[in-house]
Amino acid sequence: MGSRVVIVGAGQAGFQVAVSLRADGFDGLIALIGDERGLPYQRPPLSKTVLAGKQHIDSVAFRPERFYQDQRIELMPGEKVAGIDRASRQVFLAAGSRLPYDTLVLATGARVRTLPMDGILYLRDREHAVELKQRLDAAANVVVIGGGFIGLEVAAVARESGKTVCVTEVQSRLMARAVAPVLSDFYREAHRGVGVRFALDAAVTNVSDGEVTLGDGSTLPADLVVAGIGVVPNTELTVEAGLPTGDGILVDDHLRTADEHIFAIGDCADHPNVFAGGRARIESVQNAVDQAKCVAAQIVGKSAPYSAVPWFWTDQFDLKLQMCGLSSRADRVVTRGTMESRKFSLFYFRDRRLLAVDSMNRPADHMVGRKLLAAGTSLTPEQAEDESVDLKSLLTSAN
Ligand code: FAD
Numbered sequence: 001m002g003s004r005v006v007i008v009g010a011g012q013a014g015f016q017v018a019v020s021l022r023a024d025g026f027d028g029l030i031a032l033i034g035d036e037r038g039l040p041y042q043r044p045p046l047s048k049t050v051l052a053g054k055q056h057i058d059s060v061a062f063r064p065e066r067f068y069q070d071q072r073i074e075l076m077p078g079e080k081v082a083g084i085d086r087a088s089r090q091v092f093l094a095a096g097s098r099l100p101y102d103t104l105v106l107a108t109g110a111r112v113r114t115l116p117m118d119g120i121l122y123l124r125d126r127e128h129a130v131e132l133k134q135r136l137d138a139a140a141n142v143v144v145i146g147g148g149f150i151g152l153e154v155a156a157v158a159r160e161s162g163k164t165v166c167v168t169e170v171q172s173r174l175m176a177r178a179v180a181p182v183l184s185d186f187y188r189e190a191h192r193g194v195g196v197r198f199a200l201d202a203a204v205t206n207v208s209d210g211e212v213t214l215g216d217g218s219t220l221p222a223d224l225v226v227a228g229i230g231v232v233p234n235t236e237l238t239v240e241a242g243l244p245t246g247d248g249i250l251v252d253d254h255l256r257t258a259d260e261h262i263f264a265i266g267d268c269a270d271h272p273n274v275f276a277g278g279r280a281r282i283e284s285v286q287n288a289v290d291q292a293k294c295v296a297a298q299i300v301g302k303s304a305p306y307s308a309v310p311w312f313w314t315d316q317f318d319l320k321l322q323m324c325g326l327s328s329r330a331d332r333v334v335t336r337g338t339m340e341s342r343k344f345s346l347f348y349f350r351d352r353r354l355l356a357v358d359s360m361n362r363p364a365d366h367m368v369g370r371k372l373l374a375a376g377t378s379l380t381p382e383q384a385e386d387e388s389v390d391l392k393s394l395l396t397s398a399n
Contacts, residue, residue, distance in 0.1 A: 003028030005299060006091055006101035008081045008237065010034025012042065012285055013266030014107035015062050016292030018073045024300040030073045031099060033091075035080040036125060039065060044285060046129040047153040047228075048315050052160065057130055084241040086259055103299055106238065106249060106257075106264040107292070110231035110283065115145070119207045121226045123150060132226060139163055139224035143212045145204050147174040149314045150228035152187065156316040158224075159196050166197040166220050168204055168212070178312075178323070180333045180346055183358060190319060190342075233268045233281060246270040248281040253305040255295050263298075265291035275310055275326045275355075275373070284312045309373045311366075318342075322366035325356030325373050334385040337362065345369070347384035354379045371395050 005021060007014045010032050018032045034040060039061040049055035068075040080094040090098045112122040121132050132154075136142070142158045144151045147169035159165045167174075173184035188198060199214055206213040212220045233248040243257045244250045248270035255263050255271060266288040273280040290308035297304065311324040319342065327333075330348035337344035345365040348356040354377075357369030368391045372379055375395065383389045 004031075004100060004102045005029065005105065006031045006033065006099055006103075007105045007107055008033055008091065009107035009109055009234075009266070009268075010036070010040040010075065010077065011107060011109045011266065011288070013109070013288035013292045014105070015040040016289050017105050017107065017265070017296050019071070020293045020296035021299060022071045022073070024296050024302070026296070026300050028102075030071075031076060031101075032068075032073055033076045033079050033081055033093070033099075035078065037078045038126065039063070039077070040075075041126060042285070043124070046126070047123055047150050048157070050129050051133055051136065051154065051157045053133070057126060057133075060126070081237060084237055084262075086241055086262070089261060102261065104262045105295055106262065106268060107266045107288075108234035108237065108249075108264075108268045110233045110267040112227075113230045113232050115204065115207075115227055115229065117204075117207045119209070119225060120145070121224070123154065123226065123228060124231070135224050136161065136163070141221040142166075142224045142226070143168065143220050143222040145212075145225065145227035146229040147171070147198070147200070148177070148228055148230065149175060151226075152191070152316055153314060154226055154228060155191060155196050159191070159194055160317065163224075164221075165195070166199060166222075167191070168199040168202045168214065168220075170201070170203050172201050174198075174200075178327070179358060180327065180330070180348065182333065182335075182339075183321075183346060183360075186339055186360075187316070187319075190317065194317065231267065231283065233270075235268060238262075238264070246279065254298060254303065255291055255306050263295045265295055271306060273310070273326070274307055277329055280326070282310055284310065286311045309370050311370060319360060320363075321358060321360055322363060323356065323358045324366060324370045325354070327356035327358065330355050332381055334381045336365065336385055336387060347379070347381065349381050349384075352380060354384075365391070368392055368395065 018030050041060040081091045082094040083092040090100050112124045141164045144155045144167045147167050155165050155167050174187050203215040212222045235245045238249045249264035251264050251271045253272045267283045270281045294306045313322045327348040332349045343361045345359040359366040
């Protein structure tokens with residue numbers, strides 16, 4: 001694989017490739033190029049502890065500057081890669097210079113989807129988070145456009161800070177892409193219980209000074225409007241380089257693009273995923289980290305297809321939801337524990353095969369769920385909902 005690895009994008013996935021390469025004994029050059037300024041950082045706290053004022057923005061960096069020097073990782077912040085010359089194996093920097101590579105890793109992530117209206121804030125990067133926090137502190141009436149994970153995390157923090165909060169959502173239920181209807185309803189009631197209001201099946205048609213207008217003509221007072229309506233993968237470099245894209249940069253089960261010298265990982269990668277039963281593009285820390293580890297291993301000669309169990313979490317109020325597997329193809333959902341206790345897990349099945357587990361304030365179920373999925377251990381819906389069945393014992397008995 002040669003001795004020069006160039007990584008484009010210094011987010012969760014790009015950072016992890018660099019770290020894992022050194023941990024795996026790679027001794028060559030590692031260039032980590034990112035168009036954001038400052039040290040690489042984690043995004044999850046931006047909509048949680050940072051927005052709530054419980055964590056300072058400077059503490060979200062993965063590692064201090066010295067780490068990169070010690071590890072001989074050539075960190076190039078504030079540099080945008082403008083193009084790839086596949087024939088000569090070089091990348092062009094927007095600033096004008098060129099950098100040769102033996103292996104190129106694209107970890108370009110995704111950018112926020114925007115609405116064609118002014119006066120809306122978004123949350124993807126450190127600068128967005130600083131501005132949103134300032135505006136939130138000064139706001140009284142907050143409208144959140146989008147009832148997905150990020151929108152609901154922002155709504156929870158805003159409500160806990162004493163703001164009036166309304167969430168608008170074009171679909172009829174919350175987090176519809178990712179969870180069962182029963183969990184959408186649970187979240188709606190949990191938010192409502194502390195005073196968050198919802199406008200479901202509602203499109204925003206106008207945002208003006210102090211007001212948001214919905215499709216039915218009704219208006220909501222708003223001195224802060226923030227949207228979390230999904231992201232668009234950053235695929236431009238590969239499109240221009242003539243590499244195929246689907247819902248992201250197309251890669252094979254080893255995360256390699258159509259060019260054998262170029263990998264793509266993280267939020268930007270459309271990859272075959274055994275848990276999806278087909279191709280998927282997954283936006284999560286787990287996916288970014290595990291795909292980075294998989295590519296680093298291949299660069300040092302340990303070839304294995306990508307096969308990690310997907311997992312994710314969201315924190316809203318005192319509700320910690322941990323999810324593993326991918327539930328969208330489920331034909332049956334059973335509950336372990338009671339929703340009233342706010343400690344329960346949903347087990348998703350298809351043809352009686354376990355697909356996914358969503359655990360609410362039940363971390364032990366989450367950990368077992370990940371192991372069951374990884375091992376492919378059989379679990380019936382009846383066992384899953386029967387609290388007298390020790391799920392951990394199934395793991396050992398299968399071994
Ligand atoms: P990114 O982190 O987006 O990094 C890509 C980087 O590449 C960016 O810095 C981008 O600017 C840079 N880049 C793009 N093009 C170029 C170029 N041409 N040249 C140079 N640089 C370039 N996931 C969870 O699992 N749990 C959570 O609770 C959670 N909470 C989140 C909260 C927020 C507010 C956000 C925004 C995300 C959250 N996520 C969460 C998702 C998770 O952070 C992402 O899935 C993860 O960051 C993806 O990593 P990545 O490296 O693929 O992409």
